[in-house]
Amino acid sequence: MFPRPLLTLLAVVLVLPAAQAEEDNEKEVRHAIDHVTVYRQGAQIKRTATSVIPNGTATLVFPDLPTSIDPSEVRITGTGDFTILSVTHRYHTDTLSGAESQAKRERLQKERNDLHHLMQQEQHWYSILDKEEQLLASHAQYSVKDSGVDLARLMEATKFMRARRIELLQERQAIDKRIGDMQAELTTLDLAMGALPPLRTETHLELLIHTEAQAQTSGAISFGYWMQQAGWDPAYNARVESVANPLKLESIALVHQQTGEAWERVDLSVSTGTPNRNRSKPHLTPWFLHANHQGQRGAAASTAAAANNWLKAQAYNPAVRQVRGQLYDAQGQPLIGATVSVSGGRSVVTDINGFYMIDVPSNARNISYQSMGMVAENINVSNAVMNVALAPAMEMLDEVSVARYVDGIPEEDVERGSLFGSRRERAAERAAQAFDYASVSVQSTPTQTRFDIAAKYSIASDGVVQSVRIKDMEIPAEFLYEATPKLDAQAYLMAHIMDWEELDLISGRLRIYFEDDFVGESSLVLNLASDTLSLSLGPDPSIQVRRKLEAHNNKTNVISGKRELEREWEITVDNRKRQPIRIVIDDQLPLSNDEDVEVKADALGGGKLDKDTGRVEWDITVKPGQRENIRLKYSVQAPRDVPIRLDS
Secondary structure: OOOHHHHHHHHHHHHHHHHHHHHHOEEEOOOEEEEEEEOOEEEEEEEEEEEEEOOEEEEEEEEEEOOOOOHHHOEEEEEOOOEEEEEEEEEEEEEEEOHHHHHHHHHHHHHHHHHHHHHHHHHHHHHHHHHHHHHHHHOOOOOHHHHOOOHHHHHHHHHHHHHHHHHHHHHHHHHHHHHHHHHHHHHHHHHHHHHOOOOEEEEEEEEEEEEEEOOOEEEEEEEEEEEEEEEEEEEEEEEEOOOOOOEEEEEEEEEEEOOOOOEEEEEEEEEOOOOOOOOOOOOOOOOEEOOOHHHHHHHHHHHHHHHHHHHHOOOOOOOOOEEEEEEEEOOOOEOOOOEEEEOOOOEEEOOOOOEEEEEOOOOOOEEEEEOOOEOOEEEEOOOOEOOEEEOEOOOOOOOOOOOOEEOOEEHHHHHHOOOOOOOOOHHHHHHHOOOOOOOEEEEEOOOOEEEEEEEEEEEOOOOOOEEEEEEEEEEOOEEEEEEOOOOOOEEEEEEEEEOHHHHOOOOEEEEEEEOOEEEEEEEEOHHHOOOEEEEEEEEEEEEEEEEEEEEEEEEEOOOOOEEEEEEEEEEEEEEOOOOOEEEEEEEEOOEEOOOOOEEEEEEOOOOEEOOOOOEEEEEEEEOOOOEEEEEEEEEEEEEOOOOOOOOO
16 A cells, blocks of 8 residues: 555646646637628627547637627537537637736836835834834933932933934934835836736637547538627618609618627628618598597597506617607607607607607617607617607697798708709719629528528628618509698609518618609508508609698587588699609598587598598599699587587
8 A cells, every 4th residue: 555645646647647638639720700690689600610630539629709609509510520529618818918018017016015015114113213202202301309310310311312312313314215215216116017018818718629539530510609799770772763664672781790700701691580761651540529628638648658658667778779660649640840869969850650760879878759749758768669659738839830932842842852853862872882783592481581692791890880782673563642731741652562572571771762863761661561562752842732721610500509610621733743643642531439529521522531530532643734623621510518629
């Protein structure tokens, strides 16, 4: 039996070669990103590598991976005559700069610590001298009578104390000088340390793949992981050469990433899975008469508050950098021209459908919603889509609008520009897109659509959006104009698309071009589409639609005792174009939710009435340079004690 010290030594001898062997059997493998699938939020990264697999057991080291990767979620596959035994990981820190000055910094720090220690010793000795001084002072008051000694001895003692106090003073002065010199030296050391370049390090994740092979062989290894700091947003370019040609729709992915690793010439796919300046035509909603307006307003306030409760309960989300949505009142009517602003940033106004889209700066935490006659709301930035309801203010103001016309066209339309006018942006837009697009294959599943792009893309990890073309489509469309003069005096060119479900579309931004002119932006909102997808291509100022109140009569029926309220409206359509136009105009009658209140359609001017919604629609053709007139007349009968408001 060996003595215990010898056993310990043997154990060390036996362990060390094994550890050394394991370290020597590590093999670093070069790897690169092969494919990236970008989801609406997040991305799946795939890396590949080929390597010689040593005979026996070995450890393949895959260095320089982002630390944001969750090692437990990495999926690894291999091909070749070898076996993957296990996968582990470790973190490695590299010195980027300042390594050459680290030893000097440590030396200077040691000198500083030594000086500080010496200063403490000098200060301690100083306190000892102070106590001696205090002791001498306490004995200096004794007289010959008090001390019981003769005068000669007292004089000798006094001489001693005087000499000793002079020595103490000199010693303290010497200490003060030494401490001062040390403080100056400390300052010099601090300046020298401050002048040294800082030590900069970077930590990376290393994957350790443990393998076993019966003989040395070649093999390929792939591994994939999820990164949250990436995503894409859909966008479209709608191009109309003329109303006689198909609509050209370019589908684009706006890709961004801040994963910490650059995507250099990778195969790219975008998937619809995973989790403004909108110029769309407005849509009428049913218009109900309410007997008690004040009660209606109170109920509306409660309804609006309930609609916003969920949003207000959400916490601030710093990852949200753009918010879109709709602003509406408690009855679901869109709020047009409302102001949406972010704290410390820009403001936008809602379009005629109540839609908005606003970029959120990194320092903005709240969005403010304001509209005339409504209670303002201030809500945390929590989601990419925020639909907000505003309650009516307790006091209502009468609104008077004054419109100025230039050559028969509203001044705001002159400033906005014609749909078929200036070509200031055409050259730049065409130059930016003058390249050949790569082909794209589409893979569809019940839950997502994936677009595989046959081109290599490089996308930096800086958060800058890069446009990636997905596909081009020529789509047969029916073009016509539509107008809702009760809400907006403009006529909108619409493109109606059948069988749009087969086009693999998702909701997103829409940039509109007509005859190579950029005319504005809208939104492709698919959740509002039915069997027909309608795209609003913007207003055309050369078509004017006006709505004027022609008759306003209130009287009382002597026989029934009921009040009769009559309204007659004239709608005019002026076509200043050189070709005929087909235009669909819609208006509405009020709906009654009180059996004692009756609404009658007296004259519809050839329009079609939907009794369930109160919507009246006219589908007419207007010749070039001509005007068409439409008359809409309706009346409401109600008991005299029931208040009725017909303001619009």
